[in-house]
Amino acid sequence: MRDLALLPKAHLHLHFTGSMRVGTLVDLAEKYRVKLPGALTDGDPLHLPPTERGWFRFQRLYDAARKCVRSEDDMRRIVDEAAADDAAEGSGRLEIQVDPTSYAPFTGGITPAVEIVIDAARRASADHGIEVAVIVAASRMKHPLDARTLARLAARYAGDGVGDVIGFGLSNDERRGNTSGFARAFEIARRAGLAAVPHGGELLGPEHIDVVLRDLAPDRLGHGVRAAENERLLGEIVDRDIALEVCPASNVSLGVYHDAADVPLRRLTDAGARVALGADDPLLFGSRLLAQYETARTVHGFSDAELAGLARSSIRASRASSSTKEHLLGGVDAWLEGPDPGSDAGQGMFGGNMDESVTVV
Incomplete structure (x- = not known):
């Protein structure tokens, strides 16, 4: 079997605080x-x-972990380590999600908090050979007017470059608030x-997904796994080409499903x-992105060709530039078509026999 750490992929569902390494959390707590x-x-x-x-x-x-993040340096460390961890697992693109209101008290407001994450994402991209972009997320637990404020802030920093804000999300318990x-x-x-x-379609089922599709018009749906319970709804998601950010470890940890199978x-x-497979909150759910691909292989019986298909889906669903997508998709092809990358010590993150002129961006 080919080495999944060498399969190029994009990571589209990772929360800022939840991305922390356990060791980092312990350091900050001390x-x-x-x-x-x-x-x-x-x-x-x-x-x-x-x-x-x-x-x-x-x-x-989650709140206990978030209380340990109290400075700009802490925030920069989290972004840097998330990028390093993803790069080590074959990600060429990371779109990390943050609610800046949680970090505004020690940065001087939501605007500086977003700017810190943006700058940290740009530096981490350069340091680790991975594109990192930012998603600003609102919380269902707060008033919709707060979400409008965050949407306007996200719009101010919108772009398609490294470190830019590329998306707007809505997270927290989907049973709360009025979608x-x-x-x-x-x-x-x-x-x-x-x-x-x-987010939608994890804690609540098809009826709530219908509301999300109707009122929020998603390009991607955080989780969305419970669309599988309704053939008509799943067909609509396919027809509208709405990507599903599926996070198996999260689904099991939160009791949505009994086990990964x-x-x-x-x-x-x-x-x-x-x-697009995602790790969601590896700090709490105990596994990062690579483990989600390993679950697809070992639990669901996905072949290497099917795993390559999952990687392609994640890349195409990302907001990466066309040139980045082209490089990553070419790397997926090389991973699949070449010999087992794990046996060739000279391979880069793309695996296979990529032309040396192709660089990771």
Whole structure:
């Protein structure tokens, strides 16, 4: 079997705080004398019930981790390490999601917080040979007017270059808030050319996905796995070419499915859905992007050709430049067509026999 770490891919569903290494969290907790819950440091993935009580525990753990991020240097470290970890796992493109309101108190406001992440993304891109872009996300737990403010902020930094803001999201417990109330924020983002990337279809099923599709007009849907429960809805997602950011480890940890085998990955891909695997919050769910591809291989029986198809879907669903997509897609072809990359010590992240003139951007 070919080495999945050498398969070029794009990572489209990764949250800022949740991307932290456990070691980094421990360092920051010691620095600020914060006592951490054992569930954040024991190395075991969460296994929570699919109830509001389960989500409350998840949110409490996430908030405990977020309280350890208290300076610009902390924020820069998180972005740098996320880029380094993704590059080591074969990612050529990372689109990291952040809600700047969480970090505004120690940066001087939401604008400086976003600017720090943008600058850190540009530096990390140069340092680690991976393109890093930014998604600004609002929270369902807050008023839709707050989301409009964030959408206008995201629009101010919209672009298609390295480090630019490329999308606008909506996260947190999808059972809370009125999804339709956030439609105006997504209109603001869409007018600025940003991708609409709300969460939906993990904790709630097809009826809620229908609302998200109708009112938020997503380009990509964070999770979306429960579209598999409704043939008509899944067909609409395929017809509209809405990519699904599927995060198997998250689905299991939050109790949506009992185990990885129950995640309907095969059902989604067989229906023609564009699936981009993501790690969501590896700090809490215990596995990064590479592990999601390994799950597709070992649990769902995806062949190397099918794994290459997942990688291509992630690249095409990204907001990377056409030149970056071309390089990465060429690398996927080389990974698949060449001999086992793991046996050739001279290969780069693309694997296979790429022309030496092709560089990672």
